[in-house]
Amino acid sequence: RTVLTVPGFTLSTIVKKLLPSTTYHFTVQAHYHHDSGPHSPEVKYSIPKEIH
Numbered sequence: 633r634t635v636l637t638v639p640g641f642t643l644s645t646i647v648k649k650l651l652p653s654t655t656y657h658f659t660v661q662a663h664y665h666h667d668s669g670p671h672s673p674e675v676k677y678s679i680p681k682e683i684h
Contacts, residue, residue: 652682 638645650656655678662669 650679652679654679 636645636647647656647658655676658675658677660672
């Protein structure tokens with residue numbers, strides 16, 4: 633599912649409200665008018681458990 637859309641030529645962004653003790657899987661896909669490019673290779677990122 634699409635979680636975040638950013639304007640063209642964006643080289644980085646911040647994904648907010650990620651939950652602790654959770655692994656996220658990210659891909660990037662370019663869109664231009666009605667065409668879409670391929671998805672990038674998947675990147676996994678695990679948020680560590682919260683430390684109190």
